[in-house]
Amino acid sequence: MYIEYVKKNFQPTASELELLNSQEIIELYEYIQQQGGFIKYYSxxxxxxxxxxxxxxxxxxxxxLLNYELRTTDIDGQYLHRCAYIEFYKAINCFTESPQKWLKDQVTLWSLPKDVFTKLNKNLFTFQDLSKNHRNFEIDIRAQNPFIDTTLAKEENYYQAYTMTVKQYKDYAEDPKSFFYNNPQYKKDQVYQAVNVDMEEWKEEIHRLFDFLPKYFSRNNGLNYLRQNCKGANVPEIYMRVQNCWIGGQQDFQGLSQININHGPGDCIWTIIDANHIDKLFHLMPDLFKKEGRWYVNIAYFLQNQIPVKQIIQKQGDILIIGAGCFFQAKNIGNSIHTSFNFLMMDDFSLQQIYKRQIRNDFFQFWSVIAIRNLFLDIYIHEKLTILKDYLKQFIDEELRRQLSKKHLTRFKLYISSKDVLICTKCYKEIFIFFQFIKDWVYYCPDCYIDCEDVIYMKYNIIQLKCLIQADTIQCSKLLCSNYIGESKCTIKQTLSQKVQLQDQDNSSIVESRQFLDEFLVGLNIESSNSQNQNGTSHQIDLLSKDKKQIKKIKEKITMIKKQHVKQLKYKKKEKYSDLQVIKYIQKTKRNILN
Known part of the structure; x- marks a missing residue:
């Protein structure tokens, strides 16, 4: 069978030939072929x-034998690795211990017991239930060539955009023949997957997901320090795929860890490379990051190029945890529904991968998905992680050098309402410290400045940031901290959480929440003004010299908005507000005040 092939193409030792001829190997080889081949079996x-x-x-x-199985001589099976699996008897540790203790590998698969994932899916995560609950919800569709196997990023293989309703996609997944007959605009030789389906308003689905996951994924998650929700990151997204749909080779856009749950019914095959080996792949493919997601190759490609790689068969009820900085691709064996979101484990390795990815995003001029610089600053203030000190120093010095290199001299002002994430209107990059603010809420980063503008605004006092990096102890401050979306160590945020009781109750809770928010904003103005008086650098940094007028203006606007709120209640029946409505009301009020 394979003996002649091995003798002809390799130089096995006498002992290896003897073992290859043994009945044990012959029977094992036949059994492995029945299981789908060595790569699948070993994984x-x-x-x-x-x-x-x-x-x-x-x-x-x-x-x-792998070379014989694939009929090629340039495969090195020693570079095929296995992912980590969570044994059933160890699963309880995942619910009681921090992920740092049980996530020992960069790729981990956790199989839920059948009765557990049946309860997880019940009435929510099947094609029929999604169609029933969100029948007319519009979703983005990506058309693909189902049989692609190349590193070339061709537009026709990867991306042609459509939209469908959830009901239409369910019909397509269940009976493609009838679907194509009734919808001739779609091509039969392509497959269609629903991507990045927004679940932000699907409260029941989101609650169900987090009820079935370890609480540490939400409690000990660095993304709790985000200042606004980010779809697909801290807000789960849902994907619907049919057989032969694929996710092209890519790294998470911010280098974050990813949690992916397969709700079934079909399987999905993943090919994953640990973050430690990304540079080797990047050396092999210098344009790797320019064509992310637009190509798919067989695992043999990586073995041929001696890049350590893992293959995972994700079945219904499997939770796949992909570590920070990993490279991955996936292809569907059957029809399946997946939910996915990011997780930031605050260990040195994960933060290092996120930093490296941000540097690459800057180099290739990619848009910002998450404001990493602001996020690192907020984590550093509250978690005191040493590794972030060097990263923040580089980010701050980079901003200063870029600002000092400008030919046109400008004045600096601390902009008190810039604590929310700001994105450049022109290049869509994250604004960290310096920016221009032009009427009609147009923001420009230092790379997109308009030279004729005389004032440059700052989100933070640059002197304070430099001192912050050198400080041994750091206290929460209304000047530095923000209203984070998750459960954090911020004492100001904890005070806010005590004031805002996110429970179904009458509108008095909203008024109380608003009053505290008013105090927070006015206090922030006072502290900003006091900081300027202490620094005494009015020529270089103008921190709102008319602080009293500004505070008075804000108070007047607060009073006006309160009157409008009372007036609206006269014409509207008193109703109970959900958690999400309370949060949205506060955010909307804050924007109105800052306007």
Whole structure:
């Protein structure tokens, strides 16, 4: 069978030939072929090669039999690795311990018991239930060539955009023949997947997901320090795919860890490269980051180029945890529904991968998805992580150098209403410290400045930031802290949480929440003005010299908005507000005040 092939193409030792001729190897090879081949078999949670006693047999498959199976001589099976699997008896640890203790590998698969994922899916996460609950909800569709196997990023293979309703996609997934007959605008030789479906308003689905996941994913998540919700990051997104749909080779756009749940019914095959080996892949493909997501290759491509790679079969009820900075691609074996969101584990390695990805995003001039510089600053203020000190110093110095290189001299002002995330109107990059603000709420980053403007605004006092990096202890401050969206260590945020009781109750809770928010904003103005008086650098930094007038103006606007709120209640029946409505009301009020 394979003996002649091995002799012809390799130089096996006498002992290896003897073992290859043994009945044990012959029977094992036939059994593995029945299971779908060596790569698929070896990647399974339980296989014969887990035993150290079988290490010699494993080497034979990696060196010779995999080459015979694929009919090629340039495959090095030693670069095929396995992901980590969470054993059933260890699952309780995942609910009681921090992820840092049980996430020991960059790729981890956790299989939920059948009765558990049945309850997770019940009435929510099947094609039928999604169609029933969100029938006319419009979703983005990506058309793909189903049989692509190339690193070339061709537009016709990857991206042609459509929209469907959830009901239409359910019809397509269940009966494509009838769907194509009734919808001739779609091509039969392509497959269609629903991507980045926004779940922000799907409260029941989101609550169900987090009820079934370890609380540490929400409690100990660095994304709790985000200043606004980001779809797909801290707000889950849902994907619907049919057989042969694929996710092109890519790294998470911000280098974050990713949690992906397969709700079934079909399987999905993932190919993943640890973050440690991304540079080797980047060296092989210098344009890797320019064509992310637009190409898909067989796992043999990585083995041929001696890049360590893992293959994972994600079945219904499997939770796949992809570590920070990992490269991945996926292809559907059957129809399936997936939910996905990001997780920031605040360890040195994860933060390092996020930083490296941000530098690459800057180099390739990619848009900002998450304001990483602001996020790092907020994490550093509250978590005191040493590794962030150097990163922040580089970010701050970079801003200063860029500002000092400008030919046109300007005045600096601390802009008190810039605590929310600001994105440049022109290039869509994150604004960290310096920016221009032009009427009609147009923001420009230092790279997009208009030279004729005489004033440059700052989100933070640059002197305070420099001192902050050198400080041994850091206290929460209304000048530095923001209203974070998650559960954090910010004492100001904790005070706000005590004031705002997010429970179904009458409108008095909203008024109380607004009053505290008013105090927060006025206090922020006072502290900003006091800071300027202490610094005494009015020529270089103008921190709102007319502080009293500004505070009076804000108070007048607060009074006006309160009157409008009372007036509206006269014409509207008193009703109960959900958690989300309270949050939205506060955010909207804040924007109105700052306008």
């Amino acid at each position: 399974q949670q339980y296989n014969k090669f887990q035993s150290y006693d079988n290490n010699e047999i494993l080497q034979l498959f990696q060196k010779y």
